[in-house]
Amino acid sequence: MKKMIAFVVAGIVLVFGFVVWNINIEASEYNQGRDIYENKCQICHGVKGDGNGPAGVALSPKPVDFTSPKFWQQKNVDKLITDTVEKGHGMMPSFDLKPGDIKDIIDYLAHTFRPKS
Amino acid sequence: MIYKNLRGITALLGIIGLLTLLALENAKAVPSFARQTGMSCNVCHTAFPELTPFGRHFKLTGYAISKSDKPYEFPPPLAGMLQLSFAHTNKAQPRGSVDDNWATHATSSDNNIFNLPQQASIFYGGKIYDHIGGLVQGTVDGASNTLFLDNTDLRYANNTTVAGKNLIYGLTINNNPTVQDVWNTTPAWGFPYAASSVAPTPAAGTVIDGGLGQQVGGIGAYAYWNNLIYGEVAVYRTAKNGITEPLGAGTTTDTVVHGAVPYWRLALQHQQGKHSLELGTYGLYAKISPEGSTSGPTDKFTDIAFDAQYQYIGKSNLFSFHSTWIHEDQDWDGSFDLGNTAKKSGHLNTFKIHGHYTYRSPIGDFGGSAGFFSTTGNKDILLYAPDPVDGSRTGSPNSNGLIFELDYQRLEITKFLSLKCSLQYTLYNKFNGSHSNYDGFGRDASDNNTLYFLLWFMF
Numbered sequence: 001m002k003k004m005i006a007f008v009v010a011g012i013v014l015v016f017g018f019v020v021w022n023i024n025i026e027a028s029e030y031n032q033g034r035d036i037y038e039n040k041c042q043i044c045h046g047v048k049g050d051g052n053g054p055a056g057v058a059l060s061p062k063p064v065d066f067t068s069p070k071f072w073q074q075k076n077v078d079k080l081i082t083d084t085v086e087k088g089h090g091m092m093p094s095f096d097l098k099p100g101d102i103k104d105i106i107d108y109l110a111h112t113f114r115p116k117s
Numbered sequence: 118m119i120y121k122n123l124r125g126i127t128a129l130l131g132i133i134g135l136l137t138l139l140a141l142e143n144a145k146a147v148p149s150f151a152r153q154t155g156m157s158c159n160v161c162h163t164a165f166p167e168l169t170p171f172g173r174h175f176k177l178t179g180y181a182i183s184k185s186d187k188p189y190e191f192p193p194p195l196a197g198m199l200q201l202s203f204a205h206t207n208k209a210q211p212r213g214s215v216d217d218n219w220a221t222h223a224t225s226s227d228n229n230i231f232n233l234p235q236q237a238s239i240f241y242g243g244k245i246y247d248h249i250g251g252l253v254q255g256t257v258d259g260a261s262n263t264l265f266l267d268n269t270d271l272r273y274a275n276n277t278t279v280a281g282k283n284l285i286y287g288l289t290i291n292n293n294p295t296v297q298d299v300w301n302t303t304p305a306w307g308f309p310y311a312a313s314s315v316a317p318t319p320a321a322g323t324v325i326d327g328g329l330g331q332q333v334g335g336i337g338a339y340a341y342w343n344n345l346i347y348g349e350v351a352v353y354r355t356a357k358n359g360i361t362e363p364l365g366a367g368t369t370t371d372t373v374v375h376g377a378v379p380y381w382r383l384a385l386q387h388q389q390g391k392h393s394l395e396l397g398t399y400g401l402y403a404k405i406s407p408e409g410s411t412s413g414p415t416d417k418f419t420d421i422a423f424d425a426q427y428q429y430i431g432k433s434n435l436f437s438f439h440s441t442w443i444h445e446d447q448d449w450d451g452s453f454d455l456g457n458t459a460k461k462s463g464h465l466n467t468f469k470i471h472g473h474y475t476y477r478s479p480i481g482d483f484g485g486s487a488g489f490f491s492t493t494g495n496k497d498i499l500l501y502a503p504d505p506v507d508g509s510r511t512g513s514p515n516s517n518g519l520i521f522e523l524d525y526q527r528l529e530i531t532k533f534l535s536l537k538c539s540l541q542y543t544l545y546n547k548f549n550g551s552h553s554n555y556d557g558f559g560r561d562a563s564d565n566n567t568l569y570f571l572l573w574f575m576f
Contacts, residue, residue, distance in 0.1 A: 039155055043184050055154070055182040058276035059285040060344040077312060087432050090388055091170050091344070093160045094432040 011097070033108025036101055049113035059091055066113035081106050136452065148196030148535070148575050149242040155184040158528040158535060162483050163428070163435045163527060164475050165537055165575070166310055170393055170428075173299035177285050177341050179274030180243055180250030198254075199574040204313035207563035210506055215315045220259030222309060230315045232259045233573070234508040238267060249273050260314040265331065265367025266559075268305065270294045274471030282343035291339045292364035293330040294353060294380045297337060300395050302424035302439045303382075305330070307447075308471040308488055309520055316567040318507050320549050321514030323445040323465050323493050325401050325420040329353065333378060338536075346385055347397075357411070375404040375415050384424075395426040407451040414451040417546040420444070435475040443467045449500075458500045465494040465514060481527035491517035500569040501549060505555030510557035513550030518543060518562075527528025537573040542566070 025050035037045075046053035056063040064071060073082060082102050088094035097105075151158050154175070158165070161172030168176065175182055183190070208225035217223060222231045234257070241253040254267035274287030295303035304326040312318075322328060335350025355374045356365025382398030399422050404415040424441040445465040449458040471488035498512035522541040529535055548555045548562035555562055 043154055043156065043182065054184070054186065055171075055174070055178075058178050058283055058285050060342075062283070087391070087431065089390060091174060093169060093430070096432075109325055 029104050029107055030111060032101070033104035033106075034112075036075060036097070036105050037108050040095055040097075042106070049109065061090065063092070066109050069115050072110075072114050083111070088093050123514040148198075148533075149240065150196075151529075153183045153185075153194050153243040155192075159482075160384075161277065161479070162528075163430065163437060164310075164473060164482065165528075165535075165573075166306060166526055167437060167473070168299060168301065168306075169430055170388060174285075176299050177274060177339070177567045178276070178288065179272040179287055180252060181245075181257070181272075181274065183244050183247055188247040190244070192239060196240040196242050197574075197576045198236070198238040198240065199576075200232075200311065201572045202230070202235040202311075202313060203570045204230045204234045204316050205568040206230075206316050206564070207566045208560065209475045210317065216260060216262065220262065230313075232289035232313070232315060233381050235314055236312075237302055241310045245271075246570075248275050259315070263367060264373065266292070266364065267331070268293055268396060268400060269364060270297050272297075285341040287339055289339065289349075290335070290364075291337070291351075291357065292334050292361075293327075294325055294333070294335070294351070294378075294401055295399065296330075297339075297349070297351075298382065298399070299347075300424065300426045300439075301386065301403075301437075302395070302397070302426050302441045303399060304441075305420075307437060307469065308473070308486065309412070309439065309522065311539065311571050312541070312543070313567055313569045313571065316503065316543070316569070317548075319492055319514070319516035320501055320509065321465055321494060321516070322509055323420050323443045323467055324403050324405070324418045325422065325443060325445075326467060326513060329378070329401075329403070331365050332356055332370055332372040333374055334377070335380070336365030339382075344386065344388060347382070348384075349380075349382040351380040351382075353380060353401075370489060371409055373406045373409050375406060378403045391430050393428045393430075395424075395453075397424050398422065399424065403452075406510040407455055407457060416451045419446045432516075433477045435477065437473045438471070438474055439473075440470040441461065441468075452500075456499070459477055459497050459512075460495070460500075463495045463497055463500070464493060471520075475524075475526075481525055484522075484524040484526065486520070486522040486524070488520040488522075489517070489555045490520065495518075498552075505558045506560060507549075508556045508558075509549035509551075510555055513548055515550050516545065516562075517547050518545040520544070533576050535575040537571075537575075539569075539571040539573070541569040541571070545571070 042053055044053045044056040044063045045051055051063040051065040083093050085102050118276055145328045161169055161175055163169055165418045206228045214293045220233055230424050236256050238256040240253050244250045248387035251271040253269045257264050266480050270291040272287050272289050275283045276283055289297040291297050293305050301307055314453035333353040334356045335353030336349050337349050339349035341347045354361050356362055356375055357370035378401055380401040382399040384395055384513040400420045403418045406415050422441055422443040427438040429436045447463040449461055453461045466489045473486040475482050475484040494514040496512040501512050503510050522539055524539050542567045544566050545562040546567055
C-alpha cells in the first residue's frame with residue numbers, strides 16, 4: 001500500500017513538475033518573443049500591434065496590423081512571418097534572427113494580438 | 118584675448134564631451150540615430166552613408182522617430198566620427214601645395230600623405246523636440262586645420278492623408294543644397310562618400326556640386342506622397358551675414374551669393390519588394406559675386422540635373438546603382454568685366470555613374486564599387502589658365518576617370534562603435550583638358566591617380 005502511495009505521489013510530483021517546467025518554458029519563450037518584438041518590431045508595428053508605431057504611422061503602405069483577423073486568416077501565416085523577417089519586404093528590412101527567435105516572435109504575436117474568436 | 122577664447126573653447130569641449138559620454142552610457146546601438154530608435158544601423162544604411170528605403174523614411178520624418186514616446190529625451194542624441202586616412206599620388210605635388218600641419222604629414226617623397234585625422238566630428242543627430250529633429254555636424258578638418266559647422270539639416274516633419282494615401286510633409290533648414298536629399302545620387306551624399314582632401318582634383322565643378330556647401334543657409338518645404346512622389350522647393354541666401362550667418366560658422370564665405378537662390382527637387386520612386394527605383398530632377402539658380410565681393414555685377418549660374426537610383430536589398434546581397442547628370446549654364450557678367458574670364462558665357466556638364474555591391478556576413482559587410490565621372494565644358498583660357506597641378510594648358514575644363522573602391526564595414530563592433538575601412542583608387546584619363554602635360558608644366562593626368570585608404574570610426 002505504501003509503495004502504491006509513494007508511486008502515486010511520485011507520479012503527481014512528476015506530472016506537476018513537468019507542467020510547471022513546461023509553463024516556465026512557455027513563459028520564457030513568451031518573454032523572449034516580447035523582448036524581441038519590443039526591440040525590433042514595436043517601433044513600426046506599435047505597442048498594440050496595429051501598425052501604428054512611431055515609425056509606422058507615416059509609412060506607405062502601412063505596416064501589417066497584427067490585430068486584424070484577415071492577417072491571421074492567410075494561409076501559412078507562420079511561414080509568411082518567417083519569410084518577411086528573414087528576407088525583408090518593402091520598407092521592412094530583413095532581420096538577422098535565429099529560427100528559434102522568430103518562432104518566439106510568432107508565438108508572442110499570436111498570443112498577444114491575434115483576435116480571439 | 119587668446120587665453121579667454123581658449124578657456125571658452127575648453128569649457129565648450131568639456132560640456133560636449135560630458136554630454137557625449139552621457140549619451141554613450143545609454144547606448145544600445147550606434148550612433149545616435151540607432152540609439153534613439155533602438156534599431157541596428159543597417160536598417161537605415163546599406164554601405165554607410167547610403168540610405169535604405171527605411172533610412173529615407175527616417176530622414177523625411179525629421180530624424181524624430183524614436184522608441185520613446187516622450188517629446189524630449191535626455192541626454193541629447195550626440196555621436197562622434199573620426200576619419201584617419203592615407204593618400205598616395207602617382208607623382209608628388211610641389212612643396213607647399215599641401216599644408217604640413219599637426220594633422221597632415223607628407224613623407225620625404227612628398228607623394229605619401231597621412232591625414233591624422235582627416236576629419237573629426239561631433240554630431241547632434243536625432244530628435245530635438247516632438248516632430249523636430251536634425252543632423253548637425255561640427256567638424257575639425259585636418260588638412261585645412263579648421264573647426265567649422267559642417268553639414269547641417271534641421272527639420273520639422275509631420276504626416277497626413279491625401280486621397281487615401283499617406284503624405285509626409287515638412288520644413289528643412291540647411292546649409293548645403295542637396296544635403297537634405299534622401300537619395301544618394303545628388304552631390305552632398307553622392308559617391309564617393311569619402312575621398313582624399315589632399316590629392317589634386319579637377320578645377321571645374323558645377324555650383325550645385327558642393328560649390329555652395331556652408332556658403333549659404335536656406336529653408337525648404339517638402340512633401341512625399343504615398344512613397345511615390347517627392348517634391349521640394351527651397352530658397353537660400355548667403356551665410357556671410359544676416360540670419361543665415363550661423364549656418365556658415367567657421368567657414369570663410371568666399372562664394373557670396375546675391376539675393377535668393379531658388380532650389381527645386383522632384384523625384385518619383387517605385388518600390389516593389391526588395392527593389393526600389395528612383396528617377397528625379399533637381400537644380401538651382403544662383404547669382405554669385407566674383408572674387409567674394411558684396412556689390413557690383415554678378416555671375417549667374419543655372420544648374421539643371423537629372424538623377425536615377427536603383428537598389429536591391431536582400432538579406433545578404435545588396436546592390437545599388439546611382440547616376441546623375443548636371444548641366445550648368447554660366448553667365449560671366451561679373452568675372453568678364455574683371456578680366457577673370459575670356460568669354461561672357463559658358464557651360465559645364467558633369468556626369469557620374471556608380472555601382473556598388475555589398476555582401477553581409479556574420480563578421481561584417483564586404484563591398485566593392487566602380488564608378489565613372491566626367492566633366493565637359495567650353496574652353497576659357499583665363500578661367501582655366503595654366504598653373505602647376507591645378508591649371509590647364511589648353512583652357513579646357515574637361516576631365517574624366519574611374520573610381521574603384523573596396524569596403525569593409527562592421528557596424529556595432531561594440532555597443533557604441535562602428536567601423537568602415539575603404540581602399541579607393543582614382544584613375545584619371547583626362548585632367549583639366551588633357552591626358553598629358555595638362556597643366557603646361559609637364560604634369561600628366563595619370564600623375565594625379567590616387568590610392569586612398571580610409572579608416573572611418575563612428576561612435
